[in-house]
Amino acid sequence: MxxxxxxxxxxxxxxxxxxxxxxxxxxxxxxxxxxxxxxxPKVASVALVEHDGRVLLVRRVWNPGSGRWTLPGGFVDCGEDPRLAAARECLEETGLEVEITGLVDLYYGQEHAEGADILIVYAGRALTQALSPADDADAARFFGPDELPELAFASTHQILAQWLAGRSAPPPTRS
Ligand SMILES: [Zn+2]
Known part of the structure; x- marks a missing residue:
């Protein structure tokens, strides 16, 4: 490594x-x-934010994966709650405030020399609406299942494949 x-x-x-x-x-x-x-191990966390059946992605400024899209997220600081790290990175990269609502999955294995060893995927709910990409991202937008852009990493593919598979289930009802 x-x-x-x-x-x-x-x-x-x-x-x-x-x-x-x-x-x-x-x-x-x-x-x-x-x-x-x-x-x-280096730990990163990302936010899987869905709104109206579409998923929030950011376009990366830096290599690896420059110009390609991934979920908002980044490294967890020492002493930082990884849930808060996902929300912080999402705010920094997209301008959206999100509430972390649950754990989606955890991936082990470094994809590239600068990557994390452990990746935590959280579900997030947007609390605000205006997108303003910044920091490691030069674009941020929501994508529907049929309009996904070129993705940056194998983990991005895996997370979105899981998201697409989960969408075939009927939506939960709330009383
Ligand atoms: Zn010493």
């Missing part, structure tokens, strides 16, 4: 790291201050 850079020096005290057995695995560890570097 290219994004997980090897570490040579202790980020706490600056001493040269050594390899040491910690938690049943050889890991970079500091002989001076007992810091151990654990290579943790």
């Amino acid at each position: 290219a994004r997980h850079y090897p570490m040579s020096f202790c980020p706490v005290c600056g001493a040269r790291l050594e390899s040491r057995l910690a938690n049943s695995k050889e890991r970079p560890a500091c002989p001076a201050c007992h810091f151990v570097h654990y290579c943790d």
Whole structure:
């Protein structure tokens, strides 16, 4: 995984790291201050926002996938609730405020060197209407099942295939 850079020096005290057995695995560890570097997975979360039978997508500015479409989302910050991360990224990329309403699915596996190891897909409900793409997106709009654009990632295809399959079920009734 290219994004997980090897570490040579202790980020706490600056001493040269050594390899040491910690938690049943050889890991970079500091002989001076007992810091151990654990290579943790990167986590991203996305919002699957549906409105009037159409799904919200954003067009990516950056590579990989520049010019292609995906769900609004991004990396979860350390200490951040992944649900709030999905809502935050959606607001940043589309201008829409959303309420996260449930968990759709979770994907494991990095698609590219800059990608997440774990992707959490939440369902979201739009609380506002005006779309104003920004940040990592230069366009944002809702697409119906028959008008989906060119998608950026295999995970985007999988999530939307799941969304399309779920749409064949009758809509839930509310009393
Ligand atoms: Zn140290």
